[in-house]
Amino acid sequence: MAKDMTLLWGSGSPPCWRVMIALEEKNLQGYNQKLLDFAKGDHKSPEVMAMNPRGQLPAFKHKDLVLNESYGACMYLENQFKSQGTKLIPDCPAEQAMMYQRMFEGLTLHQKMVDVIYYTYKVPEGERHDSAVKRNKEALTAEIKLWEGYLQKGSGSFMAGKTFSLADVVVYPGIAYIFHFGLCEERYPKLAAYYNSLKVRPSIKASWPPTWLDSQGQDTLKDI
């Protein structure tokens, strides 16, 4: 029981979800946790600010050690609990290299996804341009095609090859996110197969965003 860990999180947020998958994979259930609501501005509440002065979720700590950056938290958990649960960094140099490469490319996918989905949230009204919206959509389309190609040419069912690794922990929530936001499964069959096959993995099923369970997805990305 991970009673010495605390996670403040928001439903659907890929960074929060990454940490939750890592905790499940490392058999670190039973941590203190609190589901907060971005829509209510909970992430700017004194409770969050005290743990994460950036006012972002996740806010995560192990004992008094703060790990609010989701990639950092996942790597820390793997490093501190190496022999517990799933081994998340493959020994094979080729799979390891691929894992690190895909993990950090995942940040680009995330950024391009955010640029499209949250354009009106992030860009003030007087600064919005149709040309920027179009360019962001084209950039996201090119990015998603790249990932479809990675899975097509890949040597296994996972992001880095034949074993589930940190690359899946950090990238899967983003892939699920784009499908939740309407990405067409027929147009991206490899990504859809990856998305659907991992839905039933215990760590992912256990941490599935609760607000997604009883709601339809959105169609923001249906034309991508």
Added chain:
Amino acid sequence: MAKDMTLLWGSGSPPCWRVMIALEEKNLQGYNQKLLDFAKGDHKSPEVMAMNPRGQLPAFKHKDLVLNESYGACMYLENQFKSQGTKLIPDCPAEQAMMYQRMFEGLTLHQKMVDVIYYTYKVPEGERHDSAVKRNKEALTAEIKLWEGYLQKGSGSFMAGKTFSLADVVVYPGIAYIFHFGLCEERYPKLAAYYNSLKVRPSIKASWPPTWLDSQGQDTLKDI
């Protein structure tokens, strides 16, 4: 001699510099390398595209394993050459947690720096707004103040505490970059002390951007 490694790089680029510092720290000198020129568009050349289809530098490989993402390359090198050169991941859980936290916060610092320095390069003429420029500058100022505070409250001379770690490998090039672009040393004394003290570290001295040696810095960030 790291004859089985190849690095294509650009002078001054923080991502390229990170990989070069990691290589020096791990005693992996003598790798194949080629200095390319962003201004000439070398990063979109067939030579780079063949190694890094994103058309970005660094392009790095070990044998036939591709690690173009700078954070990924640094982590891979530490993992594959654990007992060689500097140990870059501290064993102490507190320093390790701090290292992972600062490493990934470093990406936010980098993004906010790029948003200011490369605004006119990244945003097409018809889409530029003074209000965005102002907001980006304010965001960068707040970010840099955060880092000044981290060093003020820190328990050692390095980003994660008393020992040089991956946090320094990946964040130092960004700190050097903001000073090169005119950040005021008097206004940020802790960051300036950190910047100047690490200048003489062999790995950093050996990989100092050659184009910075014989040129004045710029003053883009003098009012930050």
